[in-house]
Amino acid sequence: MNKLFKESNPYYSDPDVQRMLAVQQGNRLAFEELMRHYYPRIVNFIYRFGGNQGTAEDLTQEVFMRVYKTAPRYRPKSKFQTWLYTIAKNVALNDLRRSRRLADSIEEPAEGEDHKYHKDIGGLKENAPDEKIIQKEKAARVRAAINKLPGNQRVAIILRRYEEFSYAEIAATLNVSDKAVKSLLNRAMQNLKKRLSEQVGHD
Amino acid sequence: MQCRETKQLLPEYIQGELKRDVQTRVQSHLNACHGCREELRLMQETWRMLGEVDDIEPAPGYVSRFWAGVESQRPWHEQILQRTKYIVFQHPWVPALASAAVILIVAGITLLDQSRYPESETAFVAAFKDVDPDMVKHIDIIENLELIQNIDFYTDLEIIENLDESEAS
Numbered sequence: 567m568n569k570l571f572k573e574s575n576p577y578y579s580d581p582d583v584q585r586m587l588a589v590q591q592g593n594r595l596a597f598e599e600l601m602r603h604y605y606p607r608i609v610n611f612i613y614r615f616g617g618n619q620g621t622a623e624d625l626t627q628e629v630f631m632r633v634y635k636t637a638p639r640y641r642p643k644s645k646f647q648t649w650l651y652t653i654a655k656n657v658a659l660n661d662l663r664r665s666r667r668l669a670d671s672i673e674e675p676a677e678g679e680d681h682k683y684h685k686d687i688g689g690l691k692e693n694a695p696d697e698k699i700i701q702k703e704k705a706a707r708v709r710a711a712i713n714k715l716p717g718n719q720r721v722a723i724i725l726r727r728y729e730e731f732s733y734a735e736i737a738a739t740l741n742v743s744d745k746a747v748k749s750l751l752n753r754a755m756q757n758l759k760k761r762l763s764e765q766v767g768h769d
Numbered sequence: 770m771q772c773r774e775t776k777q778l779l780p781e782y783i784q785g786e787l788k789r790d791v792q793t794r795v796q797s798h799l800n801a802c803h804g805c806r807e808e809l810r811l812m813q814e815t816w817r818m819l820g821e822v823d824d825i826e827p828a829p830g831y832v833s834r835f836w837a838g839v840e841s842q843r844p845w846h847e848q849i850l851q852r853t854k855y856i857v858f859q860h861p862w863v864p865a866l867a868s869a870a871v872i873l874i875v876a877g878i879t880l881l882d883q884s885r886y887p888e889s890e891t892a893f894v895a896a897f898k899d900v901d902p903d904m905v906k907h908i909d910i911i912e913n914l915e916l917i918q919n920i921d922f923y924t925d926l927e928i929i930e931n932l933d934e935s936e937a938s
Binding site: 598601602605606609610613614619622623626627630631634701704705708709712723726727728733748751752755758759762763 | 786820
């Protein structure tokens with residue numbers, strides 16, 4: 567029965583699924599391989615979601631702890647990457663809800679986050695070259711604009727722009743249709759364009 | 770194609786995700802509509818600006834930090850067992866040292882145990898230093914060791930041998 571299951575499961579050809587199955591057999595080195603490959607990407611995904619690097623690192627550790635603890639009952643139902651980012655998305659969204667940076671309705675954006683990102687560049691102004699300061703200011707404004715997006719729009723735009731996920735992969739991660747992903751990306755871009763329109767006109 | 774539909778398709782357009790026929794229709798509308806061309810420029814600039822958020826480098830040691838976290842969540846008795854295994858793996862001489870320590874402890878206890886009966890044993894040996902070796906053969910003498918130690922054997926022997934006769938008389 568197991569052999570039939572393996573032959574018919576299309577995800578068994580995914581090398582990372584194979585590594586996860588090795589982890590299930592107690593192979594810690596396979597887990598470290600997965601961690602070294604995906605940790606930098608997950609920490610950046612969560613960092614772009616909002617918050618500082620310390621928080622992003624803590625949450626990324628939590629993501630991999632969930633993966634590790636799930637190993638005994640792991641059954642590949644998707645590409646490993648899709649499953650991993652689904653966990654990361656849930657961890658990031660839960661953290662936002664806990665810290666109340668997301669409004670009561672999941673579809674309403676959080677407000678008043680701009681000041682937080684400008685703290686990052688305050689220390690640079692005295693000694694750094696102007697170009698570096700300008701670059702940091704731009705990045706801070708973009709992060710603030712992303713942080714104003716509702717949860718699912720935020721996930722969609724980060725996965726598309728920074729992780730280069732296909733529409734199908736984003737759809738699988740969010741458990742929505744491809745059409746819904748296109749709609750989310752469209753709305754996210756419209757929102758970002760509005761918030762960044764001051765900067766957009768100058769370059 | 771109308772402006773509203775064109776603007777909705779612009780995010781896909783700038784990523785090259787539209788089907789060829791739809792892309793052609795969007796392009797045709799853009800050629801004829803200044804407003805939508807401006808909207809396209811703003812959308813392209815927004816997409817470009819998103820790329821100005823650089824990657825961060827994860828703090829070093831994240832793998833060892835992870836395993837430390839796993840270890841800290843184990844039950845306490847499993848933690849002790851794991852640490853014991855780790856110590857033995859790092860220092861293979863530990864089991865030999867532990868065995869030697871056990872042997873020494875057992876030997877020490879055994880010697881201490883034997884030293885609990887010093888008086889009778891040393892007295893037993895000492896008693897036969899002064900006694901004629903032939904006397905050792907007599908079981909009565911051995912059983913009455915204390916008597917033998919306390920009397921002048923040669924002087925009182927005659928009295929002892931004749932004790933029954935003197936009592937009888």
